Amino acid sequence: MKIPASLPSILWIISVPCSAQTLLVGLYDYSYLSAQEMIRLTETADRAFAHSGIHIVWSHCRGALAAVPGATCEGEMQINEIVIRFQPGGPRSSHDGRLGHTMVTAEGGYYASVFVGSVRAQAAGFGIAFDLLMGYSVAHEVGHCLLGPGHSYAGLMRGEWNRKDASEISRLSLHLTKQEARKAVARLTLAEGAARR
Numbered sequence: 001m002k003i004p005a006s007l008p009s010i011l012w013i014i015s016v017p018c019s020a021q022t023l024l025v026g027l028y029d030y031s032y033l034s035a036q037e038m039i040r041l042t043e044t045a046d047r048a049f050a051h052s053g054i055h056i057v058w059s060h061c062r063g064a065l066a067a068v069p070g071a072t073c074e075g076e077m078q079i080n081e082i083v084i085r086f087q088p089g090g091p092r093s094s095h096d097g098r099l100g101h102t103m104v105t106a107e108g109g110y111y112a113s114v115f116v117g118s119v120r121a122q123a124a125g126f127g128i129a130f131d132l133l134m135g136y137s138v139a140h141e142v143g144h145c146l147l148g149p150g151h152s153y154a155g156l157m158r159g160e161w162n163r164k165d166a167s168e169i170s171r172l173s174l175h176l177t178k179q180e181a182r183k184a185v186a187r188l189t190l191a192e193g194a195a196r197r
Contacts (some may be wrong), residue, residue: 020055021188024081025142026073029063031088031116037131038065044135045142047172048156052181054188056142079191082110082145084138090118097122097160099137102144108187109148112141126166135171136161143176146184152177 042058049056061073063086077083089099099119102112114137114152123133136156143157151159157174158165166175170173176184 014045018054021185021192022055022057022080023142023146023188024057024059024078026059026061026081026083027063027074027086027190028061028065028083029086031086032085033116033134035064037134038063040129040131041138042134044172045139048136048175049142052176053185054146054181055140077110080188082112082142083189084141085111087113088116089097090102090115097098102141102149104113104144104149105192106148109145110157112145115139122161124146126161126169128166130168132169132172133166136174143180143184144186147180152180155180 027038027042032042038060042056046056059073061083091101097118097120098115099122100112100114102109114134116134119137120130121133123130124135140156151157154177156174157180161169165174175181
């Protein structure tokens, strides 16, 4: 039996352990969250992406954890970087229960806002910790930046969370679906490949 010349290369590629794709997220807090709230929400968002193959590197650009305002966040954005703003108010319409908004196209986006007042109200309504829901709201908006504007019927990217989702959030078990995780990793992989050229 003749072994194709490319087979050893293919077997080597398959055997190499996959490393997580890195996503840089700059946080701009205009709502005066405490340092503890910022720590908890980033830890929660990290947990939401833990099974997806995406490693998030947080830069605290404005707010309680910003060491020197703007110091780590100046300069040109990287292709694998997004910006999240924490806005003290809610969406423009008082009847709109959205927890966040992302400027996004079918390919994804780079800028999102999370409405802190809306998250606080929803957390109280669900009877869960504010910083947990805040972390999941951040993760949801990061998901839009990676996946585009659509929502799923279940999981992290569901359009409106219900009490069942709130229960999963309390257990830190709401995540991207496997298909969403593959798509998000593929987008970051393409971005990193394009940046190397």
